[in-house]
Amino acid sequence: MSLATSIGEVRTRLANRGVDWTILIWIALAAILIFIVVNPLARLVLSSFEVVDGKGYTIDNYFAAYGRWRYVQALLNTLVMGAGVAVLSALFAVPLAWACARTDMPFKNFIRISVLAAFVTPPYLGAVGWVLLAGPNSGWINRAWVALTGATEPLVNVFSLGGLILIMACNLFFFIFVFVTAALELVSTEMEDAANVLGAGAFRTAFRITLPLVYPAILGGVIVVFLQSLALFGVPALIAIPARYPVVTTQLWQFFESPVRVEVAAAYAIPLLGITISLLGLQRWLLRRKGFVVVTGKGGERRITKLGAWRLPLLGYALFVCALSVLMPMVVLVQAAFSRAWGRGFSFDNLTLSNFQFVLFEHHGARQAVFNSITYAAIAAFFAISLSLCIAYIVNRKLLRFSGVLAFLCMAPFVIPGIVLAIGFYAAYAPPPLALYGTALILILSFTTRALPISYTNSAAGIRSVHPEMEEAVRVLGGGRFTAIRRVVAPLLKRSLVGAWILVFIPTCQELSTAIFLTGPNTRVMSVLMLDFSEEGKLEQLSALGGVLLVITIAIVALGFRIVGRDFMLRRIS
Amino acid sequence: MPVLTLNGLGRAFGKVNAVDGVDLRIADGEFVSLLGPSGCGKTTTLRMIAGFIDPTSGTIEVDGKVLSSTKGSLPPEKRGMSMIFQSYAIWPNMTVGQNVAFGLTLRKLPADEIKRRIDNILGVVKMTHLIDRYPAELSGGQQQRVALARAIVVQPSVLLLDEPLSNLDANLREEMRFEIRRLHDEFKITTVYVTHDQAEAMATSDRIAVMNLGKIEQVDDPHTLYTRPRKRFVAGFIGRTNFVSGKRDGGTVRFDGFSVDADRLDGAARSGPELLYSVRPQNLRLSLGAPEGGVIAVAGEVAERTFLGEHWDYVFAVKEGGARLRVSAPAHDVHAAGTKAWLAIDPALMVPID
Amino acid sequence: MIGRMLVAALLVATWSLPAAAQLTPDAEKALYEAAKAEGSVNWYVAHYSTEIAERYGRAFTEKYPGVKVNVVRATSGVVFQRVVQELRSGPPQADVLASADISHYLELKRRGQLETYRPANSATLIEPMRRIDPDDQYHAVSFGLVVLMRRTDKVKAEDAPKAWTDLHDPRWRNQIALSHPSFSGSVTTWTAALNKAYGWSFFEKLEKNKPQIGRSLLDTNAMLKAGERTVGMALLQAAAQDQDKGEPIAPIYPTDGGVVIAGSMAIVKGAPHPNAAKLFMEYLQGEAFDRLQSQDFFEPMHEGVPSRTGLVLKNTKLLIISPEELLKAAPEVKDKWRDTFGN
Structure with a gap:
């Protein structure tokens, strides 16, 4: 009514x-x-329109906040970072969600629990784990690399844009995983059967039918991840500063140092709101063009897809993602927690x-x-x-x-x-x-x-x-x-x-x-x-x-x- | 004495009048169906009776007491009615027994009385053995029986049913429609039944109110409604029919391809020169030779035919003029398409339409 | 100011004796009673590590039971920010503010947001530490130095940089640990001091060696301990403490001068526990505390308290930046830093 x-x-x-x-x-x-x-x-x-330390209103704060290329650069950096995080998260989450929801991949529960664990781990804690893993000179990965190959240059450097993106994605891909899993559980097998009948194999069906059907969920998840990554402070504080990659949140923080300029900080924050609102608007617009009504609660049983020879490669990929996001950081964090000095490694004393x-x-x-x-x-x-x-x-x-x-x-x-x-x-x-x-x-x-x-x-x-x-x-x-x-x-x-x-x-x-x-x-x-x-x-x-x-x-x-x-x-x- | 009265009941949603001046008097113990296509306002009417929706015009009275008016409405919980919903609305967090007991508990009946009534009603709906089951463990038909038991056990002043059978499969639906009627005969509860399925309404109701575009077109018992529809919509909605329009010309009424003496036609005298009649396909007879015996004989040919198992469905093209009439004939009455034939119309079975 | 007086004093090399008596037992008792009624003191502190600050807080409570010290430890910029936020929004939470960024005190003083109080115990300090603000709004609490340090197992003493300018040597490429002047007051002072000594080209050359930049000055120790870097800037006290604990770290006193970091403290105007704050300030300027502090390798502020670093200050070159200079230079060097180092 x-x-x-x-x-x-x-x-x-x-x-x-x-x-x-x-x-x-x-x-x-x-x-x-x-x-x-x-x-x-x-x-x-x-x-954002108030006069700093005074009365009345002004637009000056916006000039202060955006009048310098450096500040604009930080905003652009943030957008690049957010896009990277969103893409990497989708690459992590979508295959795992599909594998866990719709296929006969083994150890699905283990993967699910690992994904949850990645979410439960605070992003800054994950960042510390990755510092221990991939610090250019001291990280375990680089030490092993140097020891094994005799190389003089580190293999990976966590203090980089890539490190920033990886660490954030490791925590945030959970959102896409959840969205896509939920959507996949609603897609009727009949949709896939219809494609199978016409001669499409498991992967073709997945790419042409199943994934497009859950496209709204993927899009929703990607947007959530993008926005969340813009707003994180802990990871940039730990990674972006040494990486010399200024982002909005670290820049905002600096507006709060002496001399404190809350008004400028407020002005600097306004575009973030604008970005978010326009993204959500974009999402609406994208979804309006197609009917996604097929994703409903009804529509028969849901069968799992037989992967055949692809079972192990897919499991391998899932384990790889879990290793990056949970297992590896966890191992080094646990080691550090029980160490006098983590750099000394695994020894009894x-x-x-x-x-x-x-x-x-x-x-x-x-x-x-x-x-x-x-x-x-x-x-x-x-x-x-x-x-x-x-x-x-x-x-x-x-x-x-x-x-x-x-x-x-x-x-x-x-x-x-x-x-x-x-x-x-x-x-x-x-x-x-x-x-x-x-x-x-x-x-x-x-x-x-x-x-x-x-x-x-x-x-x-x-x-x-x-x-x-x-x-x-x-x-x-x-x-x-x-x-x-x-x-x-x-x-x-x-x-x-x-x-x-x-x-x-x-x-x-x-x-x-x-x-x-x-x-x-x-x-x-x-x-x-x-x-x-x-x-x-x-x-x-x-x-x-x-x-x-x-x-x-x-x-x-x-x-x-x-x-x-x-x-x-x-x-x-x- | 009518127990439930709808006086000029109306309900507008924005500019749309979903229900528009409905008058209906339902007698004590009567079973009345609201029948109509979807969007005709029948569910809105039912929900107004229940108290979930307030009218924007008119009143609802029970035993002379106003329950709903534009000034205010008694909330549903104060009306002493009960209702069966399209989704059954069986509470999944309660067992069958708890579901049925719920209304009685709210009425603060003594525990032994509650138990006695539950045992009784579950016996009536043949669900006694499932008293401790949860709804998720029941079939659709069983859930429907629980809903019935739950609604009836409180001995409501009025029982409202909102398309209760639409979620059941065909066989079960037929079984349940008799079940509903049987329960009505047993408990004699004043009942308002909303459906879009004419067979359901026919099988269960004392009277049927056919609704269209928010208005009641006609209220009558099922037989009258079928044999003497007064409105074009009703004639078309209940069963299938042929409409023939004619003009009165002195003492004769001229139809497309045939004429009849006005005094042999019901209602030919009372209205203007333009007349409309409904004649059911079952009341038309095909024959190869010209029919005799006081019927109207119309020459023409069999234009199309469809065999439906229980009967033939012919389309008869009248020779003069372009009229095409549907004729229902028994299975053994076989005519090939294109056959020249005669159609016999009994003027007594031609029903005038307002 | 403190700098100049300090230099003067160091050059003369004789501390003048305390001019007046310390806090009298009666005054102390009265202050203690008033403090006890308040129950606690909120200490916003930047220039000690959490561990040390907590230890000092507990030592205070041991001496004055019933007066708890709530340690809020963060970098000086953060501490300052919080205090400013609080002051803007009405009654502050902070009682005593202690950090190494003197410009913050000047800024707060300019705004009239510091309480005027002269600790009786200030009279016991060596001359240059006594009444560093003639208006008695902020006071000295510690005497720190920014120096060089090395990872002892990776860099031999003879190979180590001896002066700040040695860091320009290409062999320290990817080996240097620095901190960020926007996140640490001590680093701001250091940046301003080296800028004053060598001009900005010092940092442009330094950048070519791709130093890793942390936030607080203590970050550099962590980088060395982790093995991430082998040389870096350090708070002398922190490096000496690490060395003392057996970490493979040793401080190096740069031949071109350690940068003086004067730890200061002040009572915030409208502090919620004014008496506890005063008592705490008395304590921090007392000789007992100085002994405690000097155990953590801070240079002593009282005559007769031995130095644990073994530095003989009068023979040591110091890079000093006055509060006024610092206040003027800070925004400029922070800005240039971001241009040069990209963040």
């Missing part, structure tokens, strides 16, 4: 009961979204637990940071999911006029790089009267904002999966809307909500780019601490702390598996 129906429904209900509760809910939700999405962004845009002792017992900030990370992420994930669930419900059931606006606001943070969001939050809530700078609340709120798009898409998918008639059946039998929600909607959504919570919790736990601007002395989180460790060159302790973070996240993921099954990581995120 249409929107008009429900408005009528609402209005007359209200007339009947005298209490305008639905409007109150709308206002409450809108107020929350204005607080955590609109206001920070508005303040960001506004401050180099073995120690002191790094763990340091981060767990001696460093007074570390335990606090571990605690902060987990509690902030848990609360933020809870907030984000509750909020987006309410909104998804209202939107899907068309309870209110303009509920589409709420949905848009939930998705809007998707286009805001974390570092930009942090600037907005800072501009909006650091000054009095709220003076939230350095409080746990500002971190939790900003994390919530960051988590909204993922939790909204998950909540919306969950709500969509509950047929409205399920609720109407309750109501017609005499239960109110709240009874319906309590007795039917909530139980049906329980599993998918736990899944969504985990999917939000993991990246929030690792959040760095927002946190780095907003943490105070008592609200440090693990990611910030790790970056500090890396600054001090404490790679062993950093690895140990990373290990602690990983163990905790893996425990939570395992718990998630237990509660909801493997499905939660396969849901589409946008």
